[in-house]
Amino acid sequence: ENGYKERVEKWMELAQYATKIVEESDQLESMFTTESLNVNFRFKVPEGINPDDFNRKIRYDLVKSGKAMVNFCNLDAGLSIRLILLNPDLTEEDLDRFFNRFIQAGELLLQESEAV
DSSP: OHHHHHHHHHHHHHHHHHHHHHHHOSSEEEEEOOOSSEEEEEEOOOTTSOHHHHHHHHHHHHHHHTSOOOEEEEETTEEEEEEEOOOTTOOHHHHHHHHHHHHHHHHHHHHHHHHO
16 A cells, blocks of 8 residues: 555656646646646747647657657647656656657757748
8 A cells, every 4th residue: 555655646746847847948838737647738839830730740750759658638728748647667857858858859840840
């Protein structure tokens, strides 16, 4: 029982850590208040770019390249990347790496869309 409780507490702490990364980032925005192990966010895009299509493409590129496995959902406010924190081996370093890769993919996609 204590092992399970400690695991859930760790996941909740990681969810808050991930939420803090989103809130402190200039490139990301929160899409829904973090209340459990789901962190909903997306990459901010300039006016004229569809944020749903853009974030769907980031997610597709990360999954296709094998750099990250993350899903999305549709909220009232639009498409949201949904990071679900259930891996018992997950660390803050893993989250740092994930968000760095996500932001890099978004910045690359922005550069590509500006070149068109």
